[in-house]
Amino acid sequence: MALIVQKYGGSSVADVEAMKRVARRVADTHDAGHQVVVVVSAMGDTTDDLLDTAAQLTAKAPEREMDILLSAGERISMALLAMAVNELGVQAQAYTGAQAGIRTDSHHGRAQIVGMVPERVARAVKEGQVAIVAGFQGVSEDDDVTTLGRGGSDTTAVALAAALGADVCEIYTDVDGLFSADPRIVPKAHRLRTLTQEETLELAAHGAKILHLRAVEFARRYGVPLHVRSSFSEKNGTWISDSPANPELEGLVPSAALVDPKDLTMEKPLISGIAHDRSQDKITVTNLPNNPGVAARVFSICAQVGANIDMIVQNVPVSDPTLANISFTLPEGDAQRTLEALEAARDEIGFDELRYNPNIGKLSLVGAGMRTNPGVSAKLFAALSEAGINIDLISTSEIRISVVTRLDDLDRAVKAVHSAFGLDATETEAVVYGGTGR
Amino acid sequence: MALIVQKYGGSSVADVEAMKRVARRVADTHDAGHQVVVVVSAMGDTTDDLLDTAAQLTAKAPEREMDILLSAGERISMALLAMAVNELGVQAQAYTGAQAGIRTDSHHGRAQIVGMVPERVARAVKEGQVAIVAGFQGVSEDDDVTTLGRGGSDTTAVALAAALGADVCEIYTDVDGLFSADPRIVPKAHRLRTLTQEETLELAAHGAKILHLRAVEFARRYGVPLHVRSSFSEKNGTWISDSPANPELEGLVPSAALVDPKDLTMEKPLISGIAHDRSQDKITVTNLPNNPGVAARVFSICAQVGANIDMIVQNVPVSDPTLANISFTLPEGDAQRTLEALEAARDEIGFDELRYNPNIGKLSLVGAGMRTNPGVSAKLFAALSEAGINIDLISTSEIRISVVTRLDDLDRAVKAVHSAFGLDATETEAVVYGGTGR
Numbered sequence: 001m002a003l004i005v006q007k008y009g010g011s012s013v014a015d016v017e018a019m020k021r022v023a024r025r026v027a028d029t030h031d032a033g034h035q036v037v038v039v040v041s042a043m044g045d046t047t048d049d050l051l052d053t054a055a056q057l058t059a060k061a062p063e064r065e066m067d068i069l070l071s072a073g074e075r076i077s078m079a080l081l082a083m084a085v086n087e088l089g090v091q092a093q094a095y096t097g098a099q100a101g102i103r104t105d106s107h108h109g110r111a112q113i114v115g116m117v118p119e120r121v122a123r124a125v126k127e128g129q130v131a132i133v134a135g136f137q138g139v140s141e142d143d144d145v146t147t148l149g150r151g152g153s154d155t156t157a158v159a160l161a162a163a164l165g166a167d168v169c170e171i172y173t174d175v176d177g178l179f180s181a182d183p184r185i186v187p188k189a190h191r192l193r194t195l196t197q198e199e200t201l202e203l204a205a206h207g208a209k210i211l212h213l214r215a216v217e218f219a220r221r222y223g224v225p226l227h228v229r230s231s232f233s234e235k236n237g238t239w240i241s242d243s244p245a246n247p248e249l250e251g252l253v254p255s256a257a258l259v260d261p262k263d264l265t266m267e268k269p270l271i272s273g274i275a276h277d278r279s280q281d282k283i284t285v286t287n288l289p290n291n292p293g294v295a296a297r298v299f300s301i302c303a304q305v306g307a308n309i310d311m312i313v314q315n316v317p318v319s320d321p322t323l324a325n326i327s328f329t330l331p332e333g334d335a336q337r338t339l340e341a342l343e344a345a346r347d348e349i350g351f352d353e354l355r356y357n358p359n360i361g362k363l364s365l366v367g368a369g370m371r372t373n374p375g376v377s378a379k380l381f382a383a384l385s386e387a388g389i390n391i392d393l394i395s396t397s398e399i400r401i402s403v404v405t406r407l408d409d410l411d412r413a414v415k416a417v418h419s420a421f422g423l424d425a426t427e428t429e430a431v432v433y434g435g436t437g438r
Numbered sequence: 439m440a441l442i443v444q445k446y447g448g449s450s451v452a453d454v455e456a457m458k459r460v461a462r463r464v465a466d467t468h469d470a471g472h473q474v475v476v477v478v479s480a481m482g483d484t485t486d487d488l489l490d491t492a493a494q495l496t497a498k499a500p501e502r503e504m505d506i507l508l509s510a511g512e513r514i515s516m517a518l519l520a521m522a523v524n525e526l527g528v529q530a531q532a533y534t535g536a537q538a539g540i541r542t543d544s545h546h547g548r549a550q551i552v553g554m555v556p557e558r559v560a561r562a563v564k565e566g567q568v569a570i571v572a573g574f575q576g577v578s579e580d581d582d583v584t585t586l587g588r589g590g591s592d593t594t595a596v597a598l599a600a601a602l603g604a605d606v607c608e609i610y611t612d613v614d615g616l617f618s619a620d621p622r623i624v625p626k627a628h629r630l631r632t633l634t635q636e637e638t639l640e641l642a643a644h645g646a647k648i649l650h651l652r653a654v655e656f657a658r659r660y661g662v663p664l665h666v667r668s669s670f671s672e673k674n675g676t677w678i679s680d681s682p683a684n685p686e687l688e689g690l691v692p693s694a695a696l697v698d699p700k701d702l703t704m705e706k707p708l709i710s711g712i713a714h715d716r717s718q719d720k721i722t723v724t725n726l727p728n729n730p731g732v733a734a735r736v737f738s739i740c741a742q743v744g745a746n747i748d749m750i751v752q753n754v755p756v757s758d759p760t761l762a763n764i765s766f767t768l769p770e771g772d773a774q775r776t777l778e779a780l781e782a783a784r785d786e787i788g789f790d791e792l793r794y795n796p797n798i799g800k801l802s803l804v805g806a807g808m809r810t811n812p813g814v815s816a817k818l819f820a821a822l823s824e825a826g827i828n829i830d831l832i833s834t835s836e837i838r839i840s841v842v843t844r845l846d847d848l849d850r851a852v853k854a855v856h857s858a859f860g861l862d863a864t865e866t867e868a869v870v871y872g873g874t875g876r
Contacts, residue, residue, distance in 0.1 A: 016494045023495075050514065056454045057461075057518055058525035065524075065532050069517035072510040076488065079507035080495055086503075087496035094503050099581060143537060 002167040003125065004029060007039040007135065007157035011174045012231035013077050014044035022172075022231060023084035026130055030090050035125040037164065038092075038132045039157040040081050042073025063108035067137075067147045071097070074134035074153075082132045092130040095120055097146075098139035100131075101163075102156060104146045111138055111146035113155070116163035125164075133160060151212020158215045162222035169219065171211060171228045177237030178203065178210055178228055180423040181274040185411050188424035192273055195240045196368050199272050200226075202400040206364035207277030216240075270376065271367035271421045276414050278407060280310060281335040282360045282392070283328055285342065287352030290316055290324040297349050298326055298342070305341045307334040311362075311395040311404065327393060329404060332358060360392065361410030364402040365417060371398050383420035389413050440605040441563065442467060445477040445573065445595035449612045450669035451515050452482035460610075460669060461522035464568055468528050473563040475602065476530075476570045477595040478519050480511025501546035505575075505585045509535070512572035512591075520570045530568040533558055535584075536577035538569075539601075540594060542584045549576055549584035551593070554601035563602075571598060589650020596653045600660035607657065608665045609649060615666045615675030616641065616648055618861045619712040623849050626862035630676045630711055634806050637710050638664075638678045640838040644802035645715030654678075708814065709805035709859045714852050716845060718748060719773040720798045720830070721766060723780065725790030728754055728762040735787050736764055736780070743779045745772040749800075749833040749842065765831060767842060770796060798830065799848030802840040803855060809836050821858035827851050 006026065013019045022040075030036045050069050054061050061069075078094040085092035101117030124131040135153025140146050148155050154171060161169035178200070181189040195203075197220040204213040210228060219226050219240070229237025288294045295314060302309055312328045330338060335356065342354055370376050380401055384391060389412060393404040405413050418424060444464065451457050460478075468474045488507050492499050499507075516532040523530035539555030562569040573591025578584050586593050592609060599607035616638070619627040633641075635658040642651040648666060657664050657678070667675025726732045733752060740747055750766045768776060773794065780792055808814050818839055822829060827850060831842040843851050856862060 016491065019495060053454065053518060054521055057457060057522040060525075061521045062524055062531075065517045065520040068513055068532050068534075069521075072513045072517070075506055075510045075513070079503045079510070080491060082503040083492055083499045083507075084495040086500055087498075093500075094506050096506075096583075145534075 001033050001035065003035040003037070003164060005037045005039065005157050005161040005164070005166045005169045006172060007153055007170065008041065008081075008172045008231055009153065009174070010041040010044050010047070012172050013040060013081065018231075019043075019077075019080055019084050023081060023088055025231065026081075026085050026092070027088040027090045030130055036130045037121055037125060037160055037166070038081065038130060039135045039153055039160060040074065040077045040132060041135045041153040042070075043077045043080075046073040046076065064144055067108045067145050070147055071134070071137040071145045074136055078132045078134045082130075085130055085132070090130055091128065092132055093124055094132045094134070095124075096134050096139075097137035097156070098143075100133045100156075100160065102138035102159065104138035104140055104148070106140040106142060106144070106146065108144075108146055110149035111140065113138060113148070113159050116159055118160055118163050121160065122164060149214075151214050154212045154215035155218060158218040158222075158224050158226070161224045162218065166224065168225045168227050171215075171226060172231035173210055173228065174230065174232065175210065176230045176233065176235055178208065178240075179273065181414055181418045182276060185276070185414050186274075186418045186424075189418065190423065190425040192238045193236070195238055195272055197226075197240055197242045198399060199366050199368050200240045202364065202366040202397065203273055203275045206366070206400065206402055207275040207279075207362065208273070211240075270369040270373055271365055271423065273366055274414055274418055274423070275364045275366060276410055277362040277364070278410065279332050280329045280360060280362055280404075281332045282357040282404065283330065283335065283338065283342075284355040284357070285326045285349075285351045285353075286355065287317075287323045288326060289350050290322050294324065294349070295326060297345075299328075301341050301345050301349070302328075302330070302338055305334070305337045307331075307338040311393045311402065313393050329360065329362070329393065359407040360404050361407045361413070362402055362404050363410065363413050363417060364400055365421070366400045368399050370400070377401055379420060380417060383416050384413055386420075387412055387416040389416070439471050439473065441473040441475070441602060443475045443477065443595050443599040443602070443604045443607045444610060445591055445608065446479065446519075446610045446669060447591065447612070448479040448482050448485070450610050451478060451519065456669075457481075457515075457518055457522050461519060461526055463669065464519075464523050464530070465526040465528045468568055474568045475559055475563060475598055475604070476519065476568060477573045477591055477598060478512065478515045478570060479573045479591040480508075481515045481518075484511040484514065502582055505546045505583050508585055509572070509575040509583045512574055516570045516572045520568075523568055523570070528568055529566065530570055531562055532570045532572070533562075534572050534577075535575035535594070536581075538571040538594075538598065540571075540576035540597065542576035542578055542586070544578040544580060544582070544584065546582075546584055548587035549578065551576060551586070551597050554597055556598055556601050559598065560602060589652050592650045592653030593656060596656040596660075596662050596664070599662045600656065604662065606663045606665050608667060609653075610667060610669035611648055612668065612670065613648065614668045614671065614673055616646065616678075617711065619852055619856045620714065623714070623852050624712075624856045624862075627856065628861065628863040631674070633676055633678045633710055635664075635678055635680045636837060637804050637806050640802065640804040640835065641711055641713045644800065644804070644838065644840060645713040645717075646711070649678075708807040708811055709803055709861065711804055712852055712856055712861070713802045713804060714848055715800040715802070716848065717770050718767045718798060718800055718842075719770045720795040720842065721768065721773065721776065721780075722793040722795070723764045723787075723789045723791075724793065725755075725761045726764060727788055728760050732762065732787070733764060735783075737766075739779050739783050739787070740766075740768070740776055743772070743775045745769075745776040749831045749840065751831050767798065767800070767831065797845040798842050799845045799851070800840055800842050801848065801851050801855060802838055803859070804838045806837050808838070815839055817858060818855060821854050822851055824858075825850055825854040827854070 082092045082094040103115040104111035121131040135156045178192045179189040183189045201216045204216045225241035307330050310329045314326045389409045391403045395402045520530040520532040541553040542549035559569040573594045615629045617627040621627045639654050642654050663679035745768050748767045752764045827847045829841045833840045
């Protein structure tokens with residue numbers, strides 16, 4: 001018997017038929033002898049519909065009331081799913097975020113979890129019931145409902161799994177798992193059977209959309225094994241764990257898909273996957289005085305307006321070594337207010353020009369094996385050069401290399417790199433996964 | 439300055455435009471210097487839509503989860519209304535039933551209020567904010583959301599008005615108030631400007647649909663003045679109070695509409711209005727042994743199946759004084775299980791036949807003046823007889839006479855009685871309201 005947390009996104013419960021399918025899967029997992037906690041998002045377009053209605057009433061909705069509004073979507077879906085599971089003869093009870101003990105701070109719309117006290121949920125599963133919990137929401141100290149922001153339901157699921165000591169947190173979605181690249185760009189992309197949490201973190205942080213960064217961070221911090229899989233099939237998805245396989249989970253996923261300790265250390269493929277990101281913009285500040293502290297002044301102003309700076313490059317023009325240029329990337333939503341803030345501080349900082357480029361793309365190559373293999377960047381640059389693609393900024397971590405290209409070149413870049421690192425699927429996944437590149 | 443509780447039903451907030459209109463009225467009341475607490479129902483068809491979806495998933499939804507589902511409708515409307523009021527520059531905060539301190543027992547779907555602790559609401563209005571409260575819902579001791587059943591939002595409003603010591607509880611609806619009879623049956627029916635709470639109780643209990651019995655009972659018990667009016671016009675509606683007019687309310691309703699103490703005692707019109715009810719059925723148990731306790735046996739069986747018995751008549755056939763017949767009426771929803779229970783107890787009770795008649799209608803004549811005027815029933819029977827309408831059962835209270843007719847005769851009966859008691863509107867309401875019959 002295992003304790004399993006299952007998270008179903010909005011597309012998995014978009015309508016009555018989908019809801020019944022999910023209920024069937026929940027009941028089957030329960031009937032196989034497991035303890036089941038379900039986290040559910042709002043049905044299909046519910047959240048967007050509520051946002052539309054609010055927008056017709058006001059341009060600046062109070063955040064507290066917006067949270068009340070949006071949290072209603074999960075309450076509807078959790079109640080309906082509980083009914084559907086009960087209909088299959090399995091006792092299920094629905095719990096709001098507050099009832100599931102998900103305590104947050106008071107930052108409406110982007111609340112952080114500050115405590116987990118899932119007593120009612122723990123009691124319910126101990127009594128053999130399925131506990132169905134509203135995703136995306138918690139309760140503040142003031143007893144107000146809060147929402148956790150983007151990816152909130154994933155975070156709810158992982159936090160519950162951590163607090164309950166679950167054996168696995170299954171993230172159900174409408175695709176089969178995480179892929180070596182976005183299959184819409186690279187048709188030969190293959191499903192990844194295993195990933196380390198560190199790799200997943202890098203992929204999520206640099207554009208992979210399936211799992212939210214925050215949930216992965218949570219999973220890593222508390223050692224929660226994740227299994228990302230499709231709610232439309234019985235197939236295994238992607239298993240994400242840094243710890244050796246739990247023998248109790250044998251029945252849940254074929255043992256082949258469980259992470260082998262060896263896998264995590266020596267036999268890891270060089271490259272696991274490629275993430276891409278179209279949502280960043282680039283700002284260049286030119287001809288700054290090249291003295292200590294000038295970069296600090298630029299970025300303290302960015303920080304004041306809450307801009308989330310990603311990659312940074314500083315260079316000195318050959319023509320005049322007393323000057324410097326600083327380029328950086330940031331989410332497109334942050335660009336406008338950052339430009340305005342920098343312009344307002346022009347005299348204080350002292351610069352020549354602000355250049356703004358929204359047409360950039362970022363490609364990130366991620367793999368735990370990179371740590372012990374120094375040839376990766378050379379191979380990456382060669383592949384891009386052969387494809388005639390210019391690289392702008394570059395940044396690296398121990399297990400990731402990211403490059404910025406022209407937006408128009410991004411898809412071609414992803415394809416070329418996927419192929420150069422031997423990630424293209426051939427006959428079967430298994431063959432590919434053993435892969436070249438080591 | 440007065441403290442005003444306003445309750446808006448689902449038709450008053452059916453869509454974005456209606457919501458804006460309600461927000462305007464709330465803001466205007468606030469800007470006129472009053473403290474405003476708003477109770478709001480779910481938008482338009484929300485509740486029916488949620489029930490439909492649930493019915494597609496299960497035939498026997500768990501009551502606890504049904505309450506979670508249905509309560510989401512009010513959460514959506516209260517959040518949206520708060521946004522719309524804020525948009526008009528008036529600070530408004532939304533509160534769930536739990537946050538408004540509406541504590542109930544655990545009878546999901548038909549919870550009774552057991553305590554009112556509206557601290558947050560009181561604090562909000564003291565600080566000059568508008569408090570917007572979800573109607574129809576409360577919270578149980580187990581910290582679960584409960585719903586108050588039919589008419590729940592009216593009950594929420596009256597309970598809040600009582601707990602907060604409000605000067606008036608305004609019930610907004612899609613008609614102009616309470617009428618001397620249903621205007622769909624009697625086109626000449628006139629709006630009632632004032633009613634006592636006792637009269638309103640009798641009208642609501644015997645078929646008038648505008649106000650729910652439970653809310654009127656609450657208002658009466660705690661002395662809350664009610665004002666039933668339309669959310670689509672500025673006109674005064676029907677003012678319901680047993681206490682003399684509060685001079686502080688002068689600005690709220692024209693003083694002419696306030697209850698004059700004299701009105702309540704001496705100058706009350708003989709008849710205030712006529713209620714009718716098509717939703718009752720009649721059961722007759724024939725040839726029972728005419729001995730003490732036989733009626734008790736019949737009705738204890740009805741009580742066991744929770745049937746809500748209304749009128750009862752027992753008679754003894756001239757042909758055989760050792761036998762008795764008992765006829766009674768009950769809500770149509772209770773008829774089937776009552777018939778089955780009586781049939782099952784046939785040997786125990788000892789009767790000849792169960793006769794079932796679903797085709798009955800009930801007409802109720804209500805007026806506080808009836809107390810001191812003995813000629814009312816004679817006049818009623820004469821009017822019905824002239825119209826060629828047979829009376830079946832009769833029941834009376836101090837201020838009400840009810841008769842059962844054939845269902846087909848009911849509309850004609852209402853019209854004939856309305857006319858016979860001089861209630862038909864002529865030139866102006868005022869003329870009619872002074873009325874004949876005294």
